[in-house]
Amino acid sequence: MQHKLIYILLTLASVITYGQVNLSLDADKAEYAGKDIVNLTIVLELNGSDLVQQTGFQLPDLSKFNIIGSGSVTNTVIDPATNTLITQKISRIALEPKKKGKIKIGSVLVTVNNKIYKTEPFDVNVKEFVEKKSLAGNTSNDVYLNMEIEDREVYQDQPTIAVLKVYSRNMDNLRKVKNIHLPQQDNINVHPINFNRSEIDPTNSGNMASQILAMFMVFPNEAGYVEVPGVSASVNSHSSKNKIVSNKIKLNVKKLPEGAPDCFKNAVGNFNVSVYNATKEKPEAKKPMNVVVKVSGEGNLPDMELPKIAASPDYEIFAPKITSKVSPGTTGMKGVILASYVIIPKKSGAISIKTEQFAFFNPENKEYIDLGQETLALNAFSHEQVLEARSTVEKVNEYTNNLLETVNTPVLKTTSFKVKEKSKFHWNILLTNIVILLGLFIAYLLFKTWQKKRTLVRETAPSKKSLGSVAETEREIKELLKTDINDYFSYLENLKDNGEYEKFFETLEELDEEVRGQYFQGSVSEFKTFLENHKGSSLAEDYGKLQQKIQIEKYSPVKSVEALEELLKTIVNLYSQISK
Incomplete structure (x- = not known):
């Protein structure tokens, strides 16, 4: 009985081992730096000759990685102990992370003998990476630039946002980084978003403080792997x-889908097109007129090819003048671009001005949108029709202007008397002007009467003013010498807003000399000593710090609007206290 039981157990064990399927998915490690390659290994093991793999490996969502490469190998052996056929298939995939942080890797699926097998999902941790291209000869206070692009897989001509950060163990070094030069390359278009510095983050990777220096948009204009060069500063x-350069980043630029309309060129985003006549006068044959093609929307607006006005035998076209008002948006550069054409109708009558057909690719919906042609219908008049349509007053004005233009006396330049055409005479304006003139005349008479009375009072009144003491006389002299520094503050504000930085600092020196002159102090050091003795040591110390700050900003190679605003606030506050 015991031998039968052992035989049954051995038979069951052989049945269990016969026809066994093992599927696994593993990464080479759990934590990666930002530039490390994630290597995934998929292993499928079939124990048994009757097991058939019906599908290939169905990979999980790997959109958060760039697939660099892959490969697979299949091994087949026979286990001599059990005489079982063992088939082993191994696949490896190399991935480049697009973002930092925890990234979930899902399950791999495979179908064997009508049964689906899958692996367990797991997470990999990608740490923030700083490429250390440091300043030479300064190991304790190194400064590093790092460029980060989170979305590294985009369509051609679709933007991705880049962030430039600076790292250093010494926070004082962060403010020394100036002259930021964004990357330039033929296969990318770069547009800045802002150069506003963020607050300093004192705790970051490697015990280094960090600060965001700039943000900009990168528009790759060709498909494939595009390398964004480093940012220099x-x-x-x-x-x-010293010059430092950030790391380079490789983008996986997807080719635009098939099925683009014939009129599609390179517009990627979401746009609208309109055309209108910007000339106020009636269209006239053989006379120029201004027609504007307006393109608005968001996308690669500054870099795309604009729709032109189509050629026609009915009119003559001249090269347009392009004006744009574009600013950074959420999915690209947004705003309006105007193409102003000069068009001369060749004939009178109905004229149809058409734009070229225009289409764009919308990456959000992943489809092409054909806007077709925009049409501007006009009715061009002949010269005789325009003359007939004029009123008698307009004809008289035209004759008068022609006479004044052609006949000029040697005594008086008559062209200055040209009559400007008006649609009608505004009596309200005339009456308003007469009332204003009468009011001014009455005010003048009242002022002259008051002035005469005041003169008589001064002549009859006895002089009772005392000479006063020496201290009072000195106080009066100071009041006469005292300058209204608020005028300086307003002037400095205007110079800052207009970007006239050299004039800003010259005016600032004049203000300082004026304030020092109020207290009869010649140099900055003498004035600082005077403030310490009469106004307090705190105000004197603030004055000294302000002078140092002025010198730093004055000789800074890059003038920051935010820094000058902060400097002007300090100037207004301090000099207002001194001049009290």
Whole structure:
């Protein structure tokens, strides 16, 4: 009985091992730096000759990675102990992470003998990476630039946002980074979003402080793997000026889908097109008129090819003048671009001005949208029709203007008397002007009467003013010398807003001299001592710090609007306290 039981157990064990399927998915490690390659290994093991793999490996969603490469190998052996056929298929996939943080890798699926097998999902952790291209000869206070692009897989001519950060163990070095030069390359178009510096983050990777220096949009204009070159900047110190360069980033630029309309060129985004006549006068044959093609929307607006006005035998076209008002948006550059054409109708009558057909690709819906042609219907008049349509007053004005233009006396330049055409005479304006003139005349008479009375009072009144003491006399002299510094503050504000930085600092020196002159102090050091003795040590110390800050900003190679605004606030506050 015992031998039969052992025989049954051995038979069941052989049946269990016969026809066994093992599927696994593993990564080479759990944590990666930003530039590390994630290697995934898929292993499928079939124990048994009757097991048939019906489908290939169905991979999980790997959109958060760039697939760099893949490969597979199949091994087949026979286990001599059990005489079982063992088939082993191994596949490897190399991935480049697009973002940092925890990334979930899903299950791999495969169908064997009408049964679906899958692996367990797991997470990999991608740490923030800083490529250390440091300043030479400065190991304790190194400064590093790092460019980050989260979305590294985009369509051709679709933007992706890049962020430039600076890292250093010494926070004082962060403000020394100046002269940021964004990357330039033929296969990318770069447009800045802002150069506003963020707050300093004191705790970051590698015990280094970090700060965001700039954000910009990158528009790759060709498909394939496109490498964005590094951003360069300079680190200015008192003794030297060093150049640092950020890391490079490779983008996976997808080719635009098939089925593009014939009129599609390179517009990617969401746009609208309109055409209108910008000339106020009636269209006249053989006379120029201004026709504007307006393109609005969001996408690669500054870099796309604009729809032109189609040629026609009915009119003559001249090259357009392009004006644009574009700013960064959420999915590209947004705004309006105007193409202003000069068009001369060749004949009178009905004229149809048409634009070229225009189409764009919308990456959000992943479809092409054909807007077709925009049409502007006009009725061009002949010269005789325009003359007939004029009123008697307009004809008289035209004759008068022609006479004044052609006949000029040697005594008086008559062209200055040309009559400007008006549609009608505004009596309300005339009456308003008469009332204003009468009011001014009455005010003048009242002022002269008051002035005469005041003169008589001064002549009859006895002089009782005392000479006063020496201290009172000195106080009066100071009041006469005192300058209204609010005028300086308003003027400095205007110079800052207009970007006249050299004039800004010259005016600032004049203000300082004026304030020092109020207290009869010649130099900055003497004035600082005077403030310490009469106004307090705190105000004197603030004055000294302000002078240092002015010198730093004055000789800074790059003038920051935010820094000048902060400097002007400090100037207004301090000099207002001094002049009290």
